[in-house]
Amino acid sequence: MEVNKICQFCGNRFVAKKTTTKCCSDDCAKKFYKKRKRDEKIQASDKDLEVQIKGYDIEEIQKKDYLSIKEVMLLLNISRTSIYRMLKDGRLSKLQGFKSIRIRKVDLDVLFRQKVENNEEKQYNLPYFCDDNYYTINEVLDVFNVSSGSFYYLCKKHNVPKIPKGKNVYVPKNLVNIIFNNE
Numbered sequence: 001m002e003v004n005k006i007c008q009f010c011g012n013r014f015v016a017k018k019t020t021t022k023c024c025s026d027d028c029a030k031k032f033y034k035k036r037k038r039d040e041k042i043q044a045s046d047k048d049l050e051v052q053i054k055g056y057d058i059e060e061i062q063k064k065d066y067l068s069i070k071e072v073m074l075l076l077n078i079s080r081t082s083i084y085r086m087l088k089d090g091r092l093s094k095l096q097g098f099k100s101i102r103i104r105k106v107d108l109d110v111l112f113r114q115k116v117e118n119n120e121e122k123q124y125n126l127p128y129f130c131d132d133n134y135y136t137i138n139e140v141l142d143v144f145n146v147s148s149g150s151f152y153y154l155c156k157k158h159n160v161p162k163i164p165k166g167k168n169v170y171v172p173k174n175l176v177n178i179i180f181n182n183e
C-alpha cells in the first residue's frame, strides 16, 4: 500500500506505506516527536505562567479544605485586617496545630451564608408613597413629642429610610410607629 502524504515536520511530499505515518524519514519523525513534546510543555507552562503572574491559582484555592490568611483574602476578596478582626471577635476561628494560621473553608461558608441572611433581613420594603403611609419628620416630632436630636438617633439605630421629597423629609409610618411603641 502506498499513500501520498506530506511530512508533518519538514513539509515535503512523500510516499508512505501506512496511513498513520506522519513523517518522511526517521530523522523527521524523531524531530517531530521532540517538537510535539516541547509544545506540550509550553502549553503546561502557559498555565504556570498565568499562575505566576497572578501569584495564585484560584481553582487550587477553592479545592482546599484549610486556607491560609492570604488564601482567604483572595477567595473572599477581603482585607487582611477584616480577617484578623473576625478571628479576634470570634466570628472565625483558627485551627490549632499549624505553624501559621489556618482557617477551615467550611467555617467561611457558614460565615458567608450568615452574612447573606443578615443582609436579607435588613432589606426593608418601602410602602407605597402617599401621605397615609408616611410621616414628615416634623409630624413625627409633633405626634411623638420628641426632639429632632433623639429622633435622628432613633433613625440611625433602627435604619429608618428617609425619603426627601420637595421641602420635606418623609419616613415610613408603620416603621416609626413600631419603633415608638417599643422604645
Ligand SMILES: [Zn+2]
Residues within 6 Å of the ligand: 007, 008, 009, 010, 011, 012, 023, 024, 025, 028
Ligand atoms: Zn520530513
